[in-house]
Amino acid sequence: MSILIIGGGIIGLSTAYYLSLNKSPSDLQEIHIIDSSPELFASASGYAGGFLARDWFNVHLEDLGALSFRLHCELAERHGGARKWGYAGSHAYSLSVDDVGVHGSKKKGSSGDWILEGTSRANEVRTNSEFDREENGVRRGDVVNPDGSPAVFTPQTGGTVETIAGPEECAQVEPRELCEFLLGEATRAGVQLHLGTTATNIVKDDEGILCGLKVRSGNSEEVEDIACKKIILTAGAWTPRVFKTLFPNSNITIPIDPLAGHSIAVKSPRYTTPFIDPHKRNIGGKDNWLCYSIYAGPTRHWNFATEAYARLARNGESEIWLGGLNDSKLPLPELATDVKNLIDPKNIEIVRATIVQLTGLAKEGVELHEDDLETVREGLCFRPVSRSGNPIVSKIKESQLGDLKVGDGGVWIASGHGPWGISLSLGTGLVVSELVEGRKPSADLSHLGLR
Numbered sequence: 001m002s003i004l005i006i007g008g009g010i011i012g013l014s015t016a017y018y019l020s021l022n023k024s025p026s027d028l029q030e031i032h033i034i035d036s037s038p039e040l041f042a043s044a045s046g047y048a049g050g051f052l053a054r055d056w057f058n059v060h061l062e063d064l065g066a067l068s069f070r071l072h073c074e075l076a077e078r079h080g081g082a083r084k085w086g087y088a089g090s091h092a093y094s095l096s097v098d099d100v101g102v103h104g105s106k107k108k109g110s111s112g113d114w115i116l117e118g119t120s121r122a123n124e125v126r127t128n129s130e131f132d133r134e135e136n137g138v139r140r141g142d143v144v145n146p147d148g149s150p151a152v153f154t155p156q157t158g159g160t161v162e163t164i165a166g167p168e169e170c171a172q173v174e175p176r177e178l179c180e181f182l183l184g185e186a187t188r189a190g191v192q193l194h195l196g197t198t199a200t201n202i203v204k205d206d207e208g209i210l211c212g213l214k215v216r217s218g219n220s221e222e223v224e225d226i227a228c229k230k231i232i233l234t235a236g237a238w239t240p241r242v243f244k245t246l247f248p249n250s251n252i253t254i255p256i257d258p259l260a261g262h263s264i265a266v267k268s269p270r271y272t273t274p275f276i277d278p279h280k281r282n283i284g285g286k287d288n289w290l291c292y293s294i295y296a297g298p299t300r301h302w303n304f305a306t307e308a309y310a311r312l313a314r315n316g317e318s319e320i321w322l323g324g325l326n327d328s329k330l331p332l333p334e335l336a337t338d339v340k341n342l343i344d345p346k347n348i349e350i351v352r353a354t355i356v357q358l359t360g361l362a363k364e365g366v367e368l369h370e371d372d373l374e375t376v377r378e379g380l381c382f383r384p385v386s387r388s389g390n391p392i393v394s395k396i397k398e399s400q401l402g403d404l405k406v407g408d409g410g411v412w413i414a415s416g417h418g419p420w421g422i423s424l425s426l427g428t429g430l431v432v433s434e435l436v437e438g439r440k441p442s443a444d445l446s447h448l449g450l451r
């Protein structure tokens with residue numbers, strides 16, 4: 001029975017990957033991914049930071065968060081993820097400058113609260129790191145600042161760096177490269193990808209039961225039918241629009257809003273080879289590579305809560321990513337590839353100045369650091385932020401689909417992952433594949449339904 005996945009970001013690709021495992025070639029031909037963009041990864045999944053956490057989530061997400069963290073590690077071990085998509089365990093630090101840290105006075109809320117409040121994901125840390133604090137987890141030698149933090153982050157005047165978590169509970173990936181791996185595996189197995197393709201209508205049989213989708217390719221007026229009884233909505237911030245188009249008679253709207261964020265990735269002369277884990281922990285492969293993340297509240301040099309990731313890309317290429325400059329008013333364009341037209345050069349200047357201050361060349365007696373960084377990528381993308389703060393991962397009830405009957409098929413939704421879609425991607429993909437195949441999901445989804 002054909003399955004149609006609408007949206008080829010990391011959630012759609014993870015779903016396709018897990019659906020494609022252990023299938024016969026003829027079943028694989030019946031799994032389709034359609035994406036309205038002419039190319040993939042122009043969306044959040046291509047520009048995100050790639051930070052992964054085991055337990056920085058609220059109670060309703062604990063199970064999915066832990067499952068996903070484990071799957072990231074296992075996938076990396078099985079397929080050489082360290083070299084293919086930069087998987088590595090990560091230390092996490094918070095930076096306070098003049099006593100303004102990332103930890104505000106807010107009480108713990110849902111996992112998406114901090115992003116809308118303009119604070120930091122470091123607020124969500126619940127545990128103290130299990131790793132050796134005295135060593136700070138960093139190899140002693142040329143990569144270490146006097147305070148023990150890695151030299152990839154330049155010391156700040158009046159700044160204090162505190163270790164908040166370690167590589168047993170945090171990791172990083174280069175998200176675009178992970179997406180490329182998932183897509184490659186799924187399409188090599190036989191999953192069909194349709195780019196530049198938009199679903200326009202549901203096709204029903206004589207009894208009004210879902211039996212396919214009408215799709216249009218590019219600007220062509222021609223519409224073709226793809227037979228399917230199962231549809232999975234994974235269009236990120238565009239999911240509410242897709243839902244409205246396909247189910248115009250539904251009495252619900254999908255409670256997900258777009259939240260735009262500018263980001264930058266650079267190369268630094270102080271971070272040219274992967275850091276090595278001195279403890280040789282088994283955190284995702286034989287290479288024992290390590291990454292570093294740092295979280296900081298506003299300072300006199302930048303006026304937003306920022307996060308920076310010293311991460312790896314393919315083959316141990318090292319780069320630093322920085323983001324946190326968000327805009328909830330920026331309207332979502334029609335296509336993910338249109339997002340680049342909305343990049344605000346002033347905001348790129350701000351994120352560049354911030355990464356220079358955080359990782360640029362320090363000069364003795366000079367507070368402002370020097371720009372000796374090489375740009376890898378500047379970007380803007382939209383997170384899908386759900387109003388509950390938790391992603392929506394469930395089958396949609398027939399009564400919520402307007403006048404459509406689903407028979408032995410159905411419509412599922414996996415969206416609204418907000419600031420955690422990379423971390424939660426693999427767990428989401430696995431549980432959605434289980435739901436669609438009628439199996440018991442591997443994580444508790446009881447609070448992730450569509451209300």
Ligand SMILES: Cc1cc2nc3c(=O)[nH]c(=O)nc-3n(C[C@H](O)[C@H](O)[C@H](O)COP(=O)(O)OP(=O)(O)OC[C@H]3O[C@@H](n4cnc5c(N)ncnc54)[C@H](O)[C@@H]3O)c2cc1C
Nearest residue numbers: 007009010011036045048049050051236238420421422423
């Ligand atoms: C600046 C920034 C930093 C982030 N950092 C992290 C991080 O460090 N860790 C983490 O876990 N998460 C992070 N995130 C969040 C993460 O990127 C998102 O939650 C995740 O990428 C969402 O994936 P998705 O597949 O749901 O959506 P998307 O990646 O947005 O993909 C949606 C896809 O749907 C397609 N689409 C749109 N309309 C249609 C249509 N009509 N028909 C068919 N297809 C359609 C789009 O073209 C796109 O390919 C970050 C996000 C941002 C913006």
